[in-house]
Amino acid sequence: MMDIAFTDPHAAKKMKAQQALYHVIDPELFVNVVDLGLIYDLDFEKEDTITVTMTLSTPHCPMGEAITTGVRNAIETVFPERKTDINLTFNPPWSFEMLTEEGRAQLGV
Amino acid sequence: MADINIGKAPPNSAILPFYATGAIAFWLLCLLLLLGADSFTAHYFNPHLLAIVHTAALGWGTMIIFGAAHQLLPVVCERDLFSPAMASLCWYTLTAGVALLVVSFWNFQPGWLMISGGVLVVLSAGAYFINAVFTSRICIHYSVARLFIVTSAAWLLFTVIVGLLLAIHLSHPFFNKNHLDILKLHAHAGLAGWFLQLITGISSKLVPMFLLGKSAKEKLLYYACILQNAGLLLFLGDGYFWGINGFHVLLYAVIAAAGIVCWLLYLYDTFRHRIRKKTDVQMKHTFVSFLLLVIAVLFIPLLLFAGNYQWTILYGTLLFMGWITGIILGKTFKTLPFIVWNGHYKTLSGKVKVPLPKHLYNEGWVSWQFRLFIAAILLLAAGIIAGEAVIIRIAGIAWLSVASLYLLNVMKTLLHKTKTL
Numbered sequence: 163m164m165d166i167a168f169t170d171p172h173a174a175k176k177m178k179a180q181q182a183l184y185h186v187i188d189p190e191l192f193v194n195v196v197d198l199g200l201i202y203d204l205d206f207e208k209e210d211t212i213t214v215t216m217t218l219s220t221p222h223c224p225m226g227e228a229i230t231t232g233v234r235n236a237i238e239t240v241f242p243e244r245k246t247d248i249n250l251t252f253n254p255p256w257s258f259e260m261l262t263e264e265g266r267a268q269l270g271v
Numbered sequence: 272m273a274d275i276n277i278g279k280a281p282p283n284s285a286i287l288p289f290y291a292t293g294a295i296a297f298w299l300l301c302l303l304l305l306l307g308a309d310s311f312t313a314h315y316f317n318p319h320l321l322a323i324v325h326t327a328a329l330g331w332g333t334m335i336i337f338g339a340a341h342q343l344l345p346v347v348c349e350r351d352l353f354s355p356a357m358a359s360l361c362w363y364t365l366t367a368g369v370a371l372l373v374v375s376f377w378n379f380q381p382g383w384l385m386i387s388g389g390v391l392v393v394l395s396a397g398a399y400f401i402n403a404v405f406t407s408r409i410c411i412h413y414s415v416a417r418l419f420i421v422t423s424a425a426w427l428l429f430t431v432i433v434g435l436l437l438a439i440h441l442s443h444p445f446f447n448k449n450h451l452d453i454l455k456l457h458a459h460a461g462l463a464g465w466f467l468q469l470i471t472g473i474s475s476k477l478v479p480m481f482l483l484g485k486s487a488k489e490k491l492l493y494y495a496c497i498l499q500n501a502g503l504l505l506f507l508g509d510g511y512f513w514g515i516n517g518f519h520v521l522l523y524a525v526i527a528a529a530g531i532v533c534w535l536l537y538l539y540d541t542f543r544h545r546i547r548k549k550t551d552v553q554m555k556h557t558f559v560s561f562l563l564l565v566i567a568v569l570f571i572p573l574l575l576f577a578g579n580y581q582w583t584i585l586y587g588t589l590l591f592m593g594w595i596t597g598i599i600l601g602k603t604f605k606t607l608p609f610i611v612w613n614g615h616y617k618t619l620s621g622k623v624k625v626p627l628p629k630h631l632y633n634e635g636w637v638s639w640q641f642r643l644f645i646a647a648i649l650l651l652a653a654g655i656i657a658g659e660a661v662i663i664r665i666a667g668i669a670w671l672s673v674a675s676l677y678l679l680n681v682m683k684t685l686l687h688k689t690k691t692l
Binding site for chain 2 (some may be wrong): 182185186187189190191192219220221223224225227228229231232233234235236237239258261269270271
């Protein structure tokens with residue numbers, strides 16, 4: 163799960179991006195990608211690019227392409243002047259512990 | 272994006288025709304069941320029952336499974352489908368082949384029409400086999416699901432080739448074996464080779480995904496693969512060369528059944544370790560279908576030793592109308608809305624508010640479909656056991672209601688128009 167530190171110089175931008183990502187819903191689980199814990203990191207170090215490090219609930223997820231496209235679209239909607247790179251990783255693999263409290267509540271866990 | 276291929280789905284034009292045709296075939300199957308109710312009280316080798324079984328096995332079961340398998344193969348292998356064009360060829364040949372076969376069985380006209388139908392089905396199975404083998408050949412990660420997909424494709428090809436030979440044999444006899452014995456081998460190569468192994472492989476991927484569950488007991492799936500294949504190979508070899516012997520068959524059935532138990536234990540372990548506690552109606556369909564499979568397998572001693580054909584018909588009914596139909600009725604609404612949704616909304620997701628896949632079909636209809644399915648299979652089983660065509664006709668009406676709801680829901684999904692919320 164992604165944590166945004168207040169001391170992070172890009173904290174405001176990261177929070178803006180995170181707000182946008184709350185609108186990207188996993189079509190199968192009906193929970194947004196942030197509360198599912200799919201977003202590992204948002205990198206604003208480069209001037210013209212935002213790098214999103216994220217995962218999927220399973221490497222074989224048939225909706226994988228739709229989810230990564232949704233993440234790209236959401237970020238580019240709030241930061242139209244920047245390019246979005248998706249760094250898809252399964253290291254560490256997604257696990258149930260990555261769900262937020264809200265994600266758990268929405269899944270009825 | 273990082274160097275990870277998450278498996279690109281083939282174009283919808285290569286997949287959706289299978290779902291549309293399968294739904295129509297299911298409706299026709301239920302109509303034939305209603306019209307041919309008397310055939311369920313006669314010996315199983317009768318024209319109407321042969322037409323009904325081939326509509327169920329090829330027009331319905333294989334048609335929908337082809338659609339789902341072509342969609343899931345790239346996902347399992349994390350690679351693109353080897354040839355979407357071959358998937359389309361698969362659909363054309365299967366649709367034409369089933370139509371010819373069913374018409375010639377219903378009117379019982381052995382000859383060139385039936386043989387042509389058989390040839391087309393063999394071409395379809397061959398195209399599917401090539402796609403399955405060549406897509407999985409470049410699989411990034413070895414997995415037991417891939418193994419099941421390839422073995423089941425090989426069994427399908429074997430089954431339809433034997434079926435073609437049987438169709439030729441009907442008009443130009445050449446087998447020196449009992450036709451009915453070879454028919455049993457043909458049927459079980461299809462049931463335990465094609466359907467069982469494909470469903471084992473695909474469900475071992477889909478069920479954990481849908482339940483958000485994990486099992487550390489993947490070895491069970493390898494045991495399942497070995498036992499299911501060993502039981503089937505022994506049954507086919509022994510049955511062909513030395514004739515079908517009840518006690519031998521029982522032993523092979525126990526071996527194959529142990530393979531089924533291993534697979535179901537794996538799924539149960541996944542279910543126990545699931546995060547998604549709420550079970551939707553599609554998953555309930557799946558669980559009921561597994562239960563019907565287990566009941567059908569438990570009937571094997573009866574059909575071997577009771578010497579009454581009604582148990583054989585009940586066994587086939589539980590497998591085709593219970594197990595295979597049950598799993599497809601549920602899984603259709605776990606796969607088709609997502610395939611259609613991807614086509615409409617993949618590029619819009621994250622930009623604007625879009626409907627979810629569950630909004631593309633009517634969930635209420637699926638609940639009614641589930642209730643009617645339970646009533647229909649119970650009525651049909653009761654009618655077969657009692658040998659009463661009237662009960663089977665009532666069951667036929669229930670089946671036609673299930674098929675109508677299913678067809679309407681599938682068409683509602685397929686004809687969805689893009690919209691934003």
